[in-house]
Amino acid sequence: MASSLGGVAAPAEGRSGDARVGRIRISLWIVVALGVVLPLLAAPALTENLSFSFYLMLWIILCTSFNLVAGFTGYMPFGYVAFYGVGAYATGVLHKTYGLPMPGALVCAALAGAAVSLLLAPTLRLKGVYFGIVSLALAVIFRLVVSMLPEDITGGSMGLILARANDPQTTYYVTVAVLAACLAAAGWLAFSRTGVALRAVRDDADAAAIVGIDVTRTRLKAWVLAATFPAVVGGLEAWYTNAIDPEASFNILVTAKVIVYSMAGGLGTLLGPVLGAGALYGIDHLIWQKFPVLNLMFLGIIIMVMILVFPRGLVGSFAQRFPLLRRYIP
Amino acid sequence: MLKQLRNAALAAAAALAFTAPGADAADDKIRIGMTVSSAGNFALASQSGVRGVEIWVDEVNKAGGLEVGGRKLPVELVKLDDRSDKQMTARVYETLITDEKVDLLFAPFGSTLTAAAATATERLDKFLVIWSAAADTLYDQGFKNIVSATQMPVSRMPVASLDLAKELGTKKVAIVYVDEPFPAGLATGAEAAAKERGLEVVLMERYPKGAKDFSLILQKARASGADVFFPTSYEGDLISMVRQMRQMNINFPYTFMVYASTPQFQAIGEDGDYIYSHTNFHPTINWEVNAGLNREQFVEAYDRLFPKAEYPADFQTVLAYGAGAIAGEIIEKAGSTDAAVLKQAALDLSGELTVLAGPYKIDETGKQLAMPFPVVQLQPEKGMVTVWPSEVAVAEPIFPIPAWTDR
Numbered sequence: 086m087a088s089s090l091g092g093v094a095a096p097a098e099g100r101s102g103d104a105r106v107g108r109i110r111i112s113l114w115i116v117v118a119l120g121v122v123l124p125l126l127a128a129p130a131l132t133e134n135l136s137f138s139f140y141l142m143l144w145i146i147l148c149t150s151f152n153l154v155a156g157f158t159g160y161m162p163f164g165y166v167a168f169y170g171v172g173a174y175a176t177g178v179l180h181k182t183y184g185l186p187m188p189g190a191l192v193c194a195a196l197a198g199a200a201v202s203l204l205l206a207p208t209l210r211l212k213g214v215y216f217g218i219v220s221l222a223l224a225v226i227f228r229l230v231v232s233m234l235p236e237d238i239t240g241g242s243m244g245l246i247l248a249r250a251n252d253p254q255t256t257y258y259v260t261v262a263v264l265a266a267c268l269a270a271a272g273w274l275a276f277s278r279t280g281v282a283l284r285a286v287r288d289d290a291d292a293a294a295i296v297g298i299d300v301t302r303t304r305l306k307a308w309v310l311a312a313t314f315p316a317v318v319g320g321l322e323a324w325y326t327n328a329i330d331p332e333a334s335f336n337i338l339v340t341a342k343v344i345v346y347s348m349a350g351g352l353g354t355l356l357g358p359v360l361g362a363g364a365l366y367g368i369d370h371l372i373w374q375k376f377p378v379l380n381l382m383f384l385g386i387i388i389m390v391m392i393l394v395f396p397r398g399l400v401g402s403f404a405q406r407f408p409l410l411r412r413y414i415p
Numbered sequence: 416m417l418k419q420l421r422n423a424a425l426a427a428a429a430a431l432a433f434t435a436p437g438a439d440a441a442d443d444k445i446r447i448g449m450t451v452s453s454a455g456n457f458a459l460a461s462q463s464g465v466r467g468v469e470i471w472v473d474e475v476n477k478a479g480g481l482e483v484g485g486r487k488l489p490v491e492l493v494k495l496d497d498r499s500d501k502q503m504t505a506r507v508y509e510t511l512i513t514d515e516k517v518d519l520l521f522a523p524f525g526s527t528l529t530a531a532a533a534t535a536t537e538r539l540d541k542f543l544v545i546w547s548a549a550a551d552t553l554y555d556q557g558f559k560n561i562v563s564a565t566q567m568p569v570s571r572m573p574v575a576s577l578d579l580a581k582e583l584g585t586k587k588v589a590i591v592y593v594d595e596p597f598p599a600g601l602a603t604g605a606e607a608a609a610k611e612r613g614l615e616v617v618l619m620e621r622y623p624k625g626a627k628d629f630s631l632i633l634q635k636a637r638a639s640g641a642d643v644f645f646p647t648s649y650e651g652d653l654i655s656m657v658r659q660m661r662q663m664n665i666n667f668p669y670t671f672m673v674y675a676s677t678p679q680f681q682a683i684g685e686d687g688d689y690i691y692s693h694t695n696f697h698p699t700i701n702w703e704v705n706a707g708l709n710r711e712q713f714v715e716a717y718d719r720l721f722p723k724a725e726y727p728a729d730f731q732t733v734l735a736y737g738a739g740a741i742a743g744e745i746i747e748k749a750g751s752t753d754a755a756v757l758k759q760a761a762l763d764l765s766g767e768l769t770v771l772a773g774p775y776k777i778d779e780t781g782k783q784l785a786m787p788f789p790v791v792q793l794q795p796e797k798g799m800v801t802v803w804p805s806e807v808a809v810a811e812p813i814f815p816i817p818a819w820t821d822r
Binding site: 137243249325326329 | 451456496502505506514528531534537552553
């Protein structure tokens with residue numbers, strides 16, 4: 086859907102034009118990233134309600150990293166929550182059962198996410214919906230494996246309670262740092278040669294291979310990066326709420342929300358997932374607070390309307406309306 | 416395209432029109448925050464519980480409110496939806512405290528969500544009344560402001576039934592459980608409770624989920640010489656076990672099955688006779704209450720307030736209602752809604768109160784030590800009757816259970 090976005094400039098402008106457009110796009114992305122990170126950094130000084138901002142960051146990170154694989158490589162991992170759950174459990178088990186301090190546990194969660202992504206790398210050979218189905222099945226398998234591990238390690242279906250690590254303020258600031266890292270990593274991936282290669286591979290893998298792009302390696306970079314951040318986020322969320330169980334950590338809703346938020350914003354651009362996550366999460370929060378009982382129904386209607394009105398996502402529809410501005414969109 | 420943009424603007428405007436409520440703290444009432452799960456796995460249990468709390472709120476307000484500092488203050492229940500989602504739970508509780516300015520809170524359903532809620536209430540220093548979190552680990556996390564008003568932890572659930580077993584003079588216990596957390600927790604609790612009471616645990620047998628043939632396990636239990644048979648699995652497995660016990664003519668003087676008190680189990684008919692079980696809500700369970708409504712008044716209030724409720728009151732409703740009645744006493748005793756003062760009042764009242772759900776007693780961590788589920792027995796003539804403890808017993812236990820061949 087987004088294959089024409091963020092593409093190269095019109096041939097007539099030549100190399101210097103390309104470079105100028107590239108610089109503008111990078112600058113715009115830096116402005117957007119700062120515009121997201123700085124207010125969130127200041128939020129704890131303004132309100133005691135950290136949760137709203139915390140989960141906003143969580144969704145922006147998840148959607149941005151999801152976009153690296155779904156938007157930039159064209160794979161649709163329906164089992165994306167697996168990375169999140171593995172991260173949550175790595176953090177919880179290492180901290181609670183093996184007494185590792187939280188920062189160490191989070192680093193291990195990131196490594197666990199990367200390890201799982203490498204383990205699943207062979208599934209990248211599958212294409213389209215087949216990849217999606219296998220990915221979904223793998224998420225279910227991971228959940229079962231976790232629930233079947235010995236209870237004195239994972240706490241079984243009751244899960245683990247980590248309240249002794251309870252420190253929401255610190256969790257919050259660590260999450261801000263992870264958000265900044267995620268936006269930076271996504272920017273690096275999008276604007277680097279790897280980013281160009283990724284889009285080339287997405288649009289036509291055979292052609293990309295012919296011009297000398299290492300297709301497997303390029304995909305793998307995006308795939309591992311896209312798996313590492315959700316694993317860290319899973320760990321951060323475990324730390325923030327101090328409770329994990331297989332049900333909550335491998336909740337299919339996490340994947341569903343990530344897909345809906347990212348698509349509402351527009352996959353394939355850096356801006357889209359950030360905008361989509363922010364907009365839908367914000368709307369969700371407003372109606373949830375206003376309508377304790379019917380909020381899910383209203384949310385469903387709003388999502389339907391949004392997809393009908395902006396079938397290419399907010400950013401995609403904007404680009405379609407103003408084609409001249411398209412190439413400046415990060 | 417313009418039309419599309421206009422539509423979009425309308426949609427956005429509609430969304431923005433739902434502005435966040437700017438609730439202010441009102442001094443002339445006590446605001447109590449609570450979550451309700453509109454959807455998801457916990458929806459039924461959560462809504463059952465909320466109805467219990469609503470009965471308490473109705474009762475308090477009809478009486479003019481709670482007496483705090485010489486004034487009668489009505490109670491207002493502020494609810495937000497957690498969708499059975501742990502992430503939402505954290506947001507619900509922070510929003511209730513920081514935006515809705517509630518004075519104290521009732522916990523969500525289940526241990527995971529309660530742990531997430533407690534994280535928020537501890538940070539923002541509010542009192543949290545628990546009615547459904549049974550994980551023992553919740554109470555050794557160092558949470559200062561939590562009190563389980565009515566829900567005893569899993570480890571204590573087998574206590575009443577083993578007290579009765581001991582009283583009846585049994586000596587050897589065979590425990591059988593399916594490999595799932597709740598049954599496993601009950602089994603571990605039963606093992607510890609049996610040993611505490613000087614009973615010998617002669618069999619502690621786990622089997623995988625999905626097992627249908629229990630003949631080997633039943634023979635093992637018989638061979639162990641146990642006079643107490645204590646399986647802690649769910650209804651389906653228990654029904655299979657009873658049928659196979661009959662086929663194989665396996666008898667135990669005392670068989671206790673946690674879920675034998677459910678209508679689903681009792682649908683098996685006379686094969687279920689004489690089996691012991693437990694519950695906290697039954698026409699024959701009537702505690703001598705000194706706080707809140709008794710069982711009859713409670714049932715009347717439920718029918719009056721929820722004539723269209725899909726389900727009748729159940730043990731969740733009773734636990735949540737009881738938690739409300741106890742919270743009311745705690746607030747009046749404390750004369751304040753400060754978390755530390757409330758916690759102290761909760762400790763001071765420990766051992767003093769009996770509500771619909773039973774007697775109330777907590778330790779320093781807020782863990783519930785009393786609220787036993789009374790033991791019932793399925794007696795052929797009388798149906799399900801309460802046989803233990805003596806405060807609520809209405810019939811003598813039939814012991815030993817007659818052998819299959821003598822029925």
